[in-house]
Amino acid sequence: MALSDSFMLATQELAPELGPAAAALALLGHEPGMPIERLRRALGLSHSGTVRLVDRLVAGGVIERHSSEQDRRAVALHLTKSGEEKCAAILAVRQQRISCALKVLDPHELEALGKIAEKLLKNQVHNLDEAYCVCRLCDPAACVNCPVAAALNESETAQKL
Template structure:
């Protein structure tokens, strides 16, 4: 019974946090979900190929291509030929894209900080430790790692459990 209650409450918390972050991000960009996630991933992994972006966002290839085309037309993403494999395309943010991602990260951080504002310092430390354990165990593949971190601001992540697990994966 205890685990069932914990799982249920954790599920509700996950949805509440997701909704809070989504609402904050939607104020910044149209079609916030995939567009914001794509831009944050490109910042997190400059040069990411469309195929890897597609897998991380769990999109179809045509859907990912259309998303990248739209962000490119908006002046937020650049597609460049890979220097190693001229057939491959690498994605990078423009200056405008970088500025928007910074704003998206600020909005996300504010929403999350509001959610934990009532916790004591000790509770925050415990939550951080537990969250790190859960994130580490959820990171099963490199694609999963990118999916988990698709809105993360890597500059605020100290000793990232997902990054640690990512480096261990083949």
């Protein structure tokens, strides 16, 4: 138990968040056209905070505000070319840090950790907001058989949302 505590902290240390910007880019790379409100819930910010974050990212030339097709008050956020490059770089660094940390594990341990992680995740995700929250910095290319998506499908079939 105490060891797991420390492990969780260690994993936190491994992902040096420079604020929510990196997560926003990763999320938009994952799901282009996401509206501000969904981004807000995924990042856990206030509304104005999210709008200002989007302002900064637009000013920085990494994302664009498009008008949404389905909802004319909503904004459809998209990565620009430069934003996609940034996003790829963020995911690459992340991947590199993680594999560096995990390289001390032998294949058997890695397998065990994967199983355990899947179990923990499935138990943790109950709705769409929490799913996006967990997937904030996930690399959709690397995340085969995403357990979050699986957990969501289950709860969808079970209780219709």
